Amino acid sequence: MMATVNMVDSRHMTKLSTEPSQGSASVRPRLNIGFILAPRFTLSAFATFVDVLRLAADDGDGSRQIRCNWSVLSPDMAPVQSSCGVRIEPEERLGDPARFDYIVTVGGLIDGGPGLSAEQSAFLQKAAAAKVGLAGLCTGVFAMARLGLMDGYRCCVSWFHHQDFLSEFDRMRPISDQIFVVDRDRLSCSGGVSAAHLAAFLVDRHLGRAAARKSLSILMIDEPMEGDRPQPGLPLELSPRDPLVRRALLTMQQNLQAPLSIARIARDLGVGRRKLERHFNSDLGIPPADASVRIRLAQARMLLEHTDRTVTRIADETGFCDASHLIRVFRESEGTTPDLWRQNQSETGSAPI
Template sequence: MNQITAPRLRIGFLLAPRFTLSAFSTFVDVLRLSADDGDGSRPIRCQWTVLSNDLSPIQSSSGTKIQAEERFGDPSRFDYIVVVGGLIDPGTTLGPEAAAFLKQAAAAKVALAGLCTGVFALARCGLMDGYRCCVSWFHHQDFLAEFEKMRPVSDQIFVVDRDRLSCSGGVSAAHLAAFLVDRHLGRAAARKALSILMIDEALTGDRPQPGLPLELTARDPLVRRALLAMQQNLNAPLSIARIARDLGVGRRKLERHFSADLGIPPADASIRIRLSQTRMLLRQTNHTITRIAEETGFCDASHLIRVFREAEGLTPDQWRQMDIARREEA
């Protein structure tokens, strides 16, 4: 190759059926641009290999296929095995050979990573038990429905918990790859790769996930993460003390950040988010007020009616009828 006798970062990729091409390609490009001087793309400092049981091409969710390069073999030849997920319908589960390979890798103390919904595949193999994992806000409820005893992190772009790594997908794959490059090759190599990809800076894992629509727009990362926690637990609202504890801060500190950024306390923000969801359900569904109260974390229909009237000057039923009339006139 050149004078470097062995790569300092060796990654094996396991692509799930109908995997997300962008997560895979973004991750690989960070490795590629870090592995060589300039834009040579030679796998000198980093080495990456697509693995499969039978060397068959793997089809992505976009239809594009990637050719596997090596059979599974001995996982200890890699520093990390990265599972790239995608669609989560029943036809996208890993086969028994892939599951056995991942379990063999875990037994050999090879670190495992899940990109996008790759963490679903790891969890299905029982390889995320006792670990924190990152799941996109878009798939948060899907994950809870399948793994009800686990509590995924959906307010960060990636999570590193000992020898398990996971990211929410999309551009966060680049930041997780940059984290590994920084760890094994140094910060300069990571910055170089991201700069060539037109990414301004390497983001830490605790950066809030973008994209989740919120009733309130916050600039403060701590406030944004708290708002995300509120929105992800609408039907069973967390106490403000619990949210603060989960975020690793005291309640008073969280309240100060809310006051400085939004001008309201966290409890008021929680009510506003739940009322926003209430209005959406009133507009888009035929659910009863009792059911909507259950889905938005109010004690009962009476509680929802009282809070809604204080905010809107109307009962939920009156608001729904006025909304229907406005849309019919439009």
């Protein structure tokens, strides 16, 4: 059975609770946000973002929409089902986007169905024309990019969806080594807890740092993070502490099949190659080129252990020149060839899938 969250009822209750009380009726919202929920949207990103607003909007934990106001918008008022099955009932029809400071599009499963409706798409286009701030949570930036709303803007995409984004938008270069990106009147975040930090950024901008810290503290999040904080990425054998090193490693992970030169990685990160090498040597005790090889070898071992792909195909997928190159580097690292290593793993209990 699908659960349904009736936000209309909760909003009416909120309005009732904000009747004149200790002067609250005289306080006008300083931050107004409208939400567009894509089919099969990610509930956690939406709920986390809203909770930061909720906790900043009122004193204590009263949940009254005093300093902040938010509404789920819809062309037809039909409930929207999230990827986990919970349905959210909209509160208002689309109307004029200029009544909001920001319109936030919450994405979900990339192949989750028809995507935004024609009415929702037109509403976002109208909002852009009216210079209303547009934000994409999780894969919400995909919906915005499909409408051309991210053309000429930097955008944040989760490392998990980095290749999906490149496959669909080959002329854009997404940022997948930061938790969120703010580029003029476009905002985007990688999803998960980064939605809380993007919401806290807006609360800080419109209500002040104290309100942002209060919200995150109640949610048991230590402190607001800047947008350039590195995303948690794929599991690594390496354990970097330096944010610059971590971002470089994430870039390497995202380009396994066609490794970038160290000079290119440094340039993309806005530093010189020598500076990047110094940070690697200080943090990990190895140069970035060695770290790149270790990352690609780790991926090769995973593919050898859990798939039946040939060594030639694995070499191609992990950025080695050919099978001979992979075999040579693998033998130097493991003391055996990839085929013998796979055979040993199989004999000890692991089997390809």
